[in-house]
Amino acid sequence: MARADATLCAARLRAQPDRRAQLLTQTPATSEPVVSARALHKRYGGQSVVDHIDFDIPRGRCFGFLGPNGAGKTTTLRLLLGLTPASGGELRMFGEAVTDNLPALRARIGVVPQADNLDPDFTVAENLEIYAAYFGLRRAQVAPRIDALLAFVGLAERRGARIPTLSGGMQRRLTIARALINEPELVVLDEPTTGLDPQARHLIWGRLAELRARGTTLILTSHYMEEAERLCDELVIMDAGRFLAQGSPAQLIARHVEPEVIEIRGNGAGVDELRTPCRVERMGTSVYCYTAEPAPLLEELASRDLTFVHRRSGLEDVFLKLTGRELRD
Amino acid sequence: MNARAPTVEAGWNPWRLPKLRRGALAVWHRNMLVWRRLIGPSLLLNFGEPSMYLLGLGFGLGHFIGEMANMPYITFLASGIIASSAMTTASFEGMYSVYSRMVPQKTYDAILATPLEVHDILAGEMLWCATKSLISGSAILVVAALLGSVSGWQALWALPVVFLTGLCFAGPALVVNAVATGYDFFNYYFVLALTPMMITCGVFYPIDTLPEVVQRLVHLLPLTHAVALTRPLVSGQPVEQPLLHLTVLLAFAAVTYYVAVALTRKRLHK
Numbered sequence: 083m084a085r086a087d088a089t090l091c092a093a094r095l096r097a098q099p100d101r102r103a104q105l106l107t108q109t110p111a112t113s114e115p116v117v118s119a120r121a122l123h124k125r126y127g128g129q130s131v132v133d134h135i136d137f138d139i140p141r142g143r144c145f146g147f148l149g150p151n152g153a154g155k156t157t158t159l160r161l162l163l164g165l166t167p168a169s170g171g172e173l174r175m176f177g178e179a180v181t182d183n184l185p186a187l188r189a190r191i192g193v194v195p196q197a198d199n200l201d202p203d204f205t206v207a208e209n210l211e212i213y214a215a216y217f218g219l220r221r222a223q224v225a226p227r228i229d230a231l232l233a234f235v236g237l238a239e240r241r242g243a244r245i246p247t248l249s250g251g252m253q254r255r256l257t258i259a260r261a262l263i264n265e266p267e268l269v270v271l272d273e274p275t276t277g278l279d280p281q282a283r284h285l286i287w288g289r290l291a292e293l294r295a296r297g298t299t300l301i302l303t304s305h306y307m308e309e310a311e312r313l314c315d316e317l318v319i320m321d322a323g324r325f326l327a328q329g330s331p332a333q334l335i336a337r338h339v340e341p342e343v344i345e346i347r348g349n350g351a352g353v354d355e356l357r358t359p360c361r362v363e364r365m366g367t368s369v370y371c372y373t374a375e376p377a378p379l380l381e382e383l384a385s386r387d388l389t390f391v392h393r394r395s396g397l398e399d400v401f402l403k404l405t406g407r408e409l410r411d
Numbered sequence: 412m413n414a415r416a417p418t419v420e421a422g423w424n425p426w427r428l429p430k431l432r433r434g435a436l437a438v439w440h441r442n443m444l445v446w447r448r449l450i451g452p453s454l455l456l457n458f459g460e461p462s463m464y465l466l467g468l469g470f471g472l473g474h475f476i477g478e479m480a481n482m483p484y485i486t487f488l489a490s491g492i493i494a495s496s497a498m499t500t501a502s503f504e505g506m507y508s509v510y511s512r513m514v515p516q517k518t519y520d521a522i523l524a525t526p527l528e529v530h531d532i533l534a535g536e537m538l539w540c541a542t543k544s545l546i547s548g549s550a551i552l553v554v555a556a557l558l559g560s561v562s563g564w565q566a567l568w569a570l571p572v573v574f575l576t577g578l579c580f581a582g583p584a585l586v587v588n589a590v591a592t593g594y595d596f597f598n599y600y601f602v603l604a605l606t607p608m609m610i611t612c613g614v615f616y617p618i619d620t621l622p623e624v625v626q627r628l629v630h631l632l633p634l635t636h637a638v639a640l641t642r643p644l645v646s647g648q649p650v651e652q653p654l655l656h657l658t659v660l661l662a663f664a665a666v667t668y669y670v671a672v673a674l675t676r677k678r679l680h681k
Contacts, residue, residue, distance in 0.1 A: 126681075165523060166680055167423040181423060185526035193524035199517035203445045212444070215437040216525035264525075 114177050116141050116268055116299045117162060122171035123323075124157055131157045133323035134171065139316075141267075144290070144300040146310045146317035148397075150405050154323040155303035156196060159272055162301070163193060176267075189217060192261030196272040198253045200245045206256055207232065207241040210263055217264045224263065231259040235289060251282025258289065269293065271302040275309060287312055307398040319404050326404040331397050338403055339395045340372040344379055346390045358382050365402070372399070425676040429530030429669065437527065438535025439542070442508075446543075457550035461496065465489055465551075465558055480617050482646045486562070489555035490645035491614035493569060494637040496551060497544035497576035502605055504540040505584025506597045513588065519679060529679060530672045537581040537668060544577025545570060555645070562647035569644040572660075576637040579660040582667025589674035608634040613642075633663045 115138035124132040132154045139145045147155045160166040161173060164184045173180045175187050201209050207228055214224040232238045235255035245253065254274065261269055274290070275283040290313055294300050304310050310317050311331045318328045327334055335341075340361060346353055346369045353362070353369045360373040371379060376392060383390050446453060469485030476484040512518040522532055549570060555561050587600045611621065612634035618626055629635050636656040643650045650656075 163524065185528065188524065189526045191524075195517075195520060195524070197517065199521040201441070201518060201521070202516060203448065208444075212437075212441050213521070213525070215440065216434065216522055216527050218434065218437075218526070260521075261524075 113141055115139055116176060117145075117301070118172075118174045119161075120172040122158075122161060122173055123169050124154075124161060124166065125169045130323050132161065132168075135318075135320070135323070135325055137318065137325075137328070139299065139301060141299055142294075142297045143315040144294050144302065144313050146314035147301070147303040147320060148305065148307070148310050148317055148401060149303075149320040150305060153320045153405075155320065156272055157323075158320075159270055159301070159303060163188070163191065163270065189264060190267050192264065192266035192269040194254075194257050194261045194269065194271040194274055196276070198250075198257050200253060200256060200260070202245045205242050205244055206237055206248070209245065209256060210260055213260050214263045219264065227263065227265075231262055234262075235259045236285065249282075251278050251285070254278060254282065254286060255289075258286065262293075266298070268299045268301065271300065273303055273305070275304075275306065283309075307396060307401055311397045319401060321405045327400070334400045335395055335397060338400045340374050341395055342373060342376045342392065343395050343399060344371045344373070344376060344383070344390055344392045345369070346371065346383070346388050348389055353388075356382060363403070370399070425673045425680070429534070429672045431534055432531055434527045434531040435534035435538060438522070438532050439538045442535070442539040443542070453546075454550070457547050458554060461489075461492060461551040461554050464492060465554055465560070469558070469560070480642075481648070483560060485558065486555070486560040486646050487642070488615065489551065489558075489560050490569070490642040491638055493548050493551045493555075493573060493645065494576055494634060494641045495609050495612075495614045496547045497573045497637065498580045498608065498634055499605065500544045500547040501540040501577040501580040502584045502600075504543050505536065505581045506588050506591070506600070507594065509536050509585060509588050510591055510594065510597075513675075513679075523679065529676045533585055533668065533672050533675060536585065537578055537664070540581030540584070541574045541577030544580075545574045548573030548576075552645070561645055565647060566645045569641045572637065572640045572644065575657070575660045575664070576633075576641075578664040579633050579637070579667075582664050582671060585671035586667050586674060589671055589678055608632050613638045633660055636660055 117137070117139040119135060119137050121134045121136065122132060123130060123134045135158070137145075147158055149155050157166065161168050162175065162180070164180045164187065167181075176190060178187065180187065201212060204212060210228045210231065211221060211224065214221075214228075229238070232241055235258055237252060237256055237259065240248065240252065245256075248256065258271075258274070261271075271290070275286050278286070287309065290300060290302075294313070300313070302309075302313065314331060316328070316330055317334070318325045319334070320326060327338060329337065344360075347367060356371075356379070358373075358379040360371040360379060363370045363372070372395065373379060380392060465485060465488065469488050473484035473488070478484065479487040519529075519532055523529070552561065552566060552569060556566070583604070584600075587597065591597060611625065611629050612618065612632055613629075614634070618629050618635065621629060636659040640650060640653065640656045640660075642648075
């Protein structure tokens with residue numbers, strides 16, 4: 083695992099400057115967006131699951147849909163892929179309306195679904211071979227591609243293994259390799275790292291960053307803020323089918339929360355007596371004080387017997403502020 | 412982005428006509444590869460079961476019956492179960508196996524992210540169901556021939572009929588599958604449709620022994636037409652009204668395929 087981590091770190095280090103460079107040089111106004119939605123909506127029964135959303139996803143970027151469970155993220159992806167009819171609105175992919183010639187559109191897209199649906203009757207390599215056949219790709223044509231993809235996701239040594247013998251992380255990596263079998267211009271990932279351990283998650287992040295650096299457009303949903311902060315150039319935070327905010331991770335943080343936060347633990351005892359003003363939020367047994375000027379508060383806390391952590395505000399703070407702190411299910 | 416794009420819903424109609432495309436063969440091929448893995452137990456079932464039937468019922472019961480419809484009972488029975496096994500084989504595959512791929516394994520969700528669509532998947536599944544019918548029918552024909560109850564090479568013409576019978580019964584199985592809420596749901600179709608056909612459509616005895624009203628009903632059932640084709644082909648008698656029988660089987664296959672595609676689209680593209 084140590085070696086894998088090392089390559090992964092290298093991949094990320096390589097990817098980061100590339101991304102910055104691309105951000106600076108790209109002029110999205112002139113190139114047509116890969117996906118463009120206007121007033122897109124979807125109702126089930128009487129309930130709006132996706133409620134008149136508008137967005138453009140520029141080519142070569144990573145675009146994230148963030149939201150709590152039931153926010154409408156997966157339905158949005160299903161609409162994008164033409165897997166469910168919209169109740170109304172406009173949706174274009176690669177400049178074409180999504181209902182026109184869906185097979186041709188899907189030939190240019192790779193999909194990593196939320197639940198792994200690898201074929202349990204086949205081995206690792208066979209899964210890729212058979213999936214390639216669904217794209218009309220011949221065996222001889224894809225053989226070198228399969229080798230390259232298995233190496234890319236670190237499964238070259240497991241090519242003859244049966245699916246049930248793979249760990250969750252391996253299955254996810256194979257699903258990602260499978261999504262790349264048709265050399266897609268756009269890869270859509272629904273919660274790519276949910277349920278994985280930190281090692282597996284980091285490996286996948288590295289691979290996605292590498293894809294993104296090669297110019298593949300990525301669309302992902304997540305409720306992991308760290309994931310979104312690392313990978314996404316632009317993201318939307320959605321809840322109840324609507325967008326609450328949109329922008330780059332840095333923009334969202336700057337726009338919606340104070341730059342620094344001090345988390346005070348221990349049921350908030352004694353917090354009410356603090357004299358230094360800040361925006362206070364409570365969750366669980368912690369109190370969060372958001373402020374642009376942490377120094378006075380830190381001084382005051384140092385003189386008191388309270389356990390606290392001081393850090394810069396992140397996407398999670400934005401997310402919790404916008405979607406609320408009550409439990410979702 | 413200047414011109415207004417049509418609304419996404421436009422053109423989305425589950426009852427639009429399916430197109431037959433080559434992609435269906437990829438689905439057929441996938442199933443074939445899985446079957447090849449399990450070829451031993453599959454063939455044992457395909458050869459073992461009819462051997463028991465033909466030996467036990469054909470010789471045992473045949474001893475008391477002698478001839479039926481101007482042929483030895485074992486020939487009568489063999490030609491009947493070639494058709495009925497095409498029916499049950501395609502039905503089992505079209506329900507239990509297809510449901511497994513569609514629901515617990517989510518294989519179709521994976522396939523629908525590729526250029527293949529519901530109509531390709533179901534066309535591939537129907538071809539596969541019919542292929543399994545063909546395998547099972549061929550096994551019975553071989554066993555029957557070894558027992559000396561097949562008269563001549565013309566019996567090989569029964570094989571395309573078996574394939575068509577497989578298609579004809581795969582269709583309704585896929586319709587039932589499209590609305591199934593679980594494996595137990597298939598019991599309805601077995602008890603209400605397949606078993607009655609097995610009993611009344613001339614597999615074990617000629618249908619002209621049935622009351623006239625029942626006979627008329629039985630002529631509406633596809634298994635009757637499948638038996639009407641396989642029996643003379645296996646026993647070496649002239650086939651009567653072959654076009655009628657072939658048309659009925661084909662029409663059943665086509666209409667039920669269309670309905671299955673529409674209902675499955677509704678289910679998977681909710």
